[in-house]
Amino acid sequence: MPAKVAIIGGGGSVGATAAYAILLRKCASEIVLVDLDEAKCKAQVLDLSDAAFLSDTTIRFGTPKEAGQCDIVVITAGAKQRPGETRVDLIDRNKSILESVINSMKPFKKETVLLLVSNPVDVLTFIAQKLSGLPESQVLGSGTFLDSVRLRVELADVLNVAETAVHAYVLGEHGDSQFVAWSAASVGNTPLLNFPAIQKLNRDELANKVKNKAYAIIEAKGATYFGIGAVTALICEAIILDLRHVRPLSHFIPELGVCLSIPAVLGARGVHQTLKPPLTKDEEALLQQSAAEMKKAINKINL
Numbered sequence: 001m002p003a004k005v006a007i008i009g010g011g012g013s014v015g016a017t018a019a020y021a022i023l024l025r026k027c028a029s030e031i032v033l034v035d036l037d038e039a040k041c042k043a044q045v046l047d048l049s050d051a052a053f054l055s056d057t058t059i060r061f062g063t064p065k066e067a068g069q070c071d072i073v074v075i076t077a078g079a080k081q082r083p084g085e086t087r088v089d090l091i092d093r094n095k096s097i098l099e100s101v102i103n104s105m106k107p108f109k110k111e112t113v114l115l116l117v118s119n120p121v122d123v124l125t126f127i128a129q130k131l132s133g134l135p136e137s138q139v140l141g142s143g144t145f146l147d148s149v150r151l152r153v154e155l156a157d158v159l160n161v162a163e164t165a166v167h168a169y170v171l172g173e174h175g176d177s178q179f180v181a182w183s184a185a186s187v188g189n190t191p192l193l194n195f196p197a198i199q200k201l202n203r204d205e206l207a208n209k210v211k212n213k214a215y216a217i218i219e220a221k222g223a224t225y226f227g228i229g230a231v232t233a234l235i236c237e238a239i240i241l242d243l244r245h246v247r248p249l250s251h252f253i254p255e256l257g258v259c260l261s262i263p264a265v266l267g268a269r270g271v272h273q274t275l276k277p278p279l280t281k282d283e284e285a286l287l288q289q290s291a292a293e294m295k296k297a298i299n300k301i302n303l
């Protein structure tokens with residue numbers, strides 16, 4: 001089935017890197033890049049077209065209205081953190097950008113899946129669910145998928161196993177109130193906490209390293225884009241191929257009243273099911289605290 005992916009903000013670092021990763025995965029038939037900065041976006045298309053010989057995917061510049069008719073719309077438009085800024089600090093700037101991009105794309109094709117990547121991704125996912133008119137299950141955010149990848153790499157290194165054998169998730173906000181669900185993590189079938197190397201490990205220190213990785217990269221080079229580009233491509237692939245992968249994605253959690261990341265089944269047309277792992281009392285409290293932070297951020301804006 002041909003699948004069209006639009007990237008709003010495709011002129012920027014995250015949008016263009018996501019396009020590159022999607023191109024290399026060969027999961028889409030066409031990528032449409034859209035950006036307010038038309039000249040830069042067209043230059044990204046030209047540059048990416050030089051790599052298109054590695055793929056069967058075509059790439060072109062497009063309009064917001066064309067994007068609204070694509071199968072997946074990835075939103076990477078917006079301001080990025082300056083060194084020292086939190087993701088939530090971007091809310092005022094990125095809320096108005098999101099409102100304007102959603103209005104410019106409407107009405108969406110009824111099957112369109114909207115994938116939020118711009119920060120603060122959980123709050124923007126919540127706003128996009130309200131504004132887009134699409135079913136909640138079709139509006140999701142990349143959430144803590146990236147943080148969980150960062151965690152898995154660290155744990156695989158400690159245990160000297162393949163990353164794919166590590167089933168461990170960062171849950172909650174893609175931001176400062178995130179936490180690791182240590183009690184639910186495993187390597188193969190063995191609970192992670194059974195490993196002597198993990199019992200000896202300073203787990204708080206490792207969780208903070210994961211949480212602060214983006215800050216460290218932004219401090220040194222101004223932005224992160226390779227990791228999120230790869231994560232975006234895998235999310236698009238799972239939707240296009242209806243792969244039913246389980247990923248920690250930002251989606252609406254009715255009992256919390258906000259969007260944040262809990263593992264979810266991802267396939268055609270978005271989120272199929274939430275798979276909340278059993279959590280300890282302390283981890284449950286951290287989830288509630290993360291939801292409270294999201295509510296605080298949402299209450300500060302006019303919706």
Ligand SMILES: NC(=O)C1=CN([C@@H]2O[C@H](COP(=O)(O)OP(=O)(O)OC[C@H]3O[C@@H](n4cnc5c(N)ncnc54)[C@H](O)[C@@H]3O)[C@@H](O)[C@H]2O)C=CC1
Nearest residue numbers: 009011012013014035036037077078079080117118119228
């Ligand atoms: N969710 C995640 O894990 C990650 C999220 N991000 C977020 O992604 C966003 C983009 O970051 P970068 O690509 O590095 O920034 P960038 O500045 O390189 O690109 C942003 C692009 O958005 C475009 N834009 C602004 N307003 C627009 C509008 N109304 N319509 C269409 N395009 C518009 C700009 O022209 C620019 O090309 C930021 O909010 C950043 O925090 C970045 C990395 C990881």
Ligand SMILES: CC(=O)C(=O)O
Nearest residue numbers: 087119146214224228
């Ligand atoms: C910038 C950002 O959200 C990240 O790299 O995690």
